Amino acid sequence: MVNRMIVKIDEEKCNGCGKCVSPCAEGAIQIIDGKAKVVSEELCDGMGFCIGVCPQDAISIEERQTMDFNPQAVKEMQEKKEKGNEAGSIHCFKCDRDENERYLMPLRHGKESIWVCTRCLPALIHG
DSSP: OEEEEEEEEOTTTOOOOOTTTTTOTTOOEEEETTEEEESOGGGOOSOOTTGGGOTTOOEEEEEEEEOOOOHHHHHHHHHHHHHHOSSOSOBOTTTOOBTTTSOEEEEEETTEEEEEETTTHHHHHHO
């Protein structure tokens, strides 16, 4: 066990929208029984890319004693996810293209967390 930064999800605040799942490249977060959960602490790198997309402010980073980050377990999870993921799970709010068709970025716009593809981003910025 080591002391390190890791994601903490407040299940009371979580509405199960799933917006935090895709930013977690390691696969540490999944929706289980309608709530986001860290399925394996060894998969969480503690970077917190999931925090900015949570519309409920249910995700935070805390320092605690847990198992060490395991890059090999992450690689195995990513391979498993790629095999089971034929269609993308997130879509551009404007053109509705998924993550397999275009590069998507999470952002806050009008007090809302959205995903936007790089082709639609300039129109969002410049109107």
